[in-house]
Amino acid sequence: MKRFQPTAEPADFNARCREPGLLWLQQNPEYDRPRDYWSQFENDLRNAFSELCAYCVMLVNKGVVDHFVPIAQLKQQQRHAEAWEWSNFRYAEGYFNQKKHSHAVLDPFLVEDDWFEILLPSLQLRLTERVPRQYRALAEFTVKRLGLDHSEVVLRYRRVFFEEWQQGRMQIDTLERYAPLIAAAIRRHPDYVASLNCP
Numbered sequence: 001m002k003r004f005q006p007t008a009e010p011a012d013f014n015a016r017c018r019e020p021g022l023l024w025l026q027q028n029p030e031y032d033r034p035r036d037y038w039s040q041f042e043n044d045l046r047n048a049f050s051e052l053c054a055y056c057v058m059l060v061n062k063g064v065v066d067h068f069v070p071i072a073q074l075k076q077q078q079r080h081a082e083a084w085e086w087s088n089f090r091y092a093e094g095y096f097n098q099k100k101h102s103h104a105v106l107d108p109f110l111v112e113d114d115w116f117e118i119l120l121p122s123l124q125l126r127l128t129e130r131v132p133r134q135y136r137a138l139a140e141f142t143v144k145r146l147g148l149d150h151s152e153v154v155l156r157y158r159r160v161f162f163e164e165w166q167q168g169r170m171q172i173d174t175l176e177r178y179a180p181l182i183a184a185a186i187r188r189h190p191d192y193v194a195s196l197n198c199p
Helices: 013-027 039-048 071-076 080-084 094-100 133-146 152-166 172-178 180-188 190-195
Strands: 063-067 089-093 116-118 125-127
Touching: 013 039, 013 080, 039 063, 039 089, 063 094, 071 080, 089 094, 094 133, 116 180, 125 133, 152 172, 152 180, 172 180
Parallel strands: none
Antiparallel strands: 063 089, 116 125
């Protein structure tokens, strides 16, 4: 994970998401699942996160609107209106959105860039000693729950980007844009990189 900065909501968000959502809520107080007015803003959210998944921090071709505070939790806590709040949205690859489900995880808006690092050559992710004590347990849970450390799904995805760079088909600056944690690992280990004889 890395730090993402909150962005202002789109100019038409209130009229097309928040207000219709609140009106629907008034008409359907005993709902099973709130009506989806948020998916129409998936493109805006993708741009806000520079096309990167908020959790795996890699380029996502087609992500989803992730409710950071899950809908089930909002309903349980009587915070129904936040289902249509821009501030509660994160951009995520669908796999991680499903893995997260209704669990509380570390907020990408709280993370600092030096809290996590990719190891070479394994491409596994680990927490650094810079994760503050008050967030460490939640950070560890997040990594395990989402499989960000060494699940095969995540490692396979990381290998794609790493091998594109290794074979000379992607420059380090482009890799930094598409998979910044991998680019940071490469910059951090010049001796290992030199041993690969990359073009």
